[in-house]
């Protein structure tokens with residue numbers, strides 16, 4: 001099935017009901033992770049299988065991508081994944097209670113290279129303001145990209161925000177992190193940039 005390469009997240013005007021985690025996943029243990037832009041990567045499936053008593057929520061702005069991933073979830077009879085379609089930023093703001101998320105994963109967000117498309121990039125100060133309210137006190141944000149100018153912008157955005165600091169998690173990046181886009185980057189010998197961020201003074 002052909003999937004459009006890029007879909008403008010700002011043209012997606014869908015709104016979201018508050019998530020009722022227990023009705024979505026009856027064995028819910030109180031932990032929720034959220035992946036924005038899972039694409040065709042298996043990360044969300046593997047992560048849910050590894051953590052089968054917590055809820056893993058995923059969103060992608062491309063509807064066909066969500067439908068394909070939902071088929072895989074159903075085929076594997078995975079009960080602790082909840083997928084939805086739309087803009088990850090709006091979803092984060094509307095769907096989750098404050099201080100409810102353990103981890104947010106953002107792997108290889110679309111770079112939107114042209115200056116006139118700059119607003120479509122996910123990680124900016126407005127987004128971090130929402131992230132800050134939705135993360136639990138010890139929650140973390142995992143971010144990767146293979147686009148150097150985008151990485152610079154992402155790091156500058158986090159660094160300019162007094163609420164966030166870096167969190168060392170080499171175990172995750174060395175032994176756990178694997179996405180479809182990261183595989184493509186490796187095949188093409190592109191460098192992947194990555195980091196984990198957490199809230200300051202929350203430990």
Ligand SMILES: C[S@@+](CC[C@H](N)C(=O)[O-])C[C@H]1O[C@@H](n2cnc3c(N)ncnc32)[C@H](O)[C@@H]1O
Nearest residue numbers: 009037038039041060061087088107179180181
């Ligand atoms: C380059 S792909 C990376 C897919 C996957 N994370 C990986 O590493 O293989 C980026 C994905 O993020 C989705 N995306 C981009 N901006 C988004 C947004 N604001 N909200 C939800 N999904 C978004 C795109 O539709 C696409 O599927």
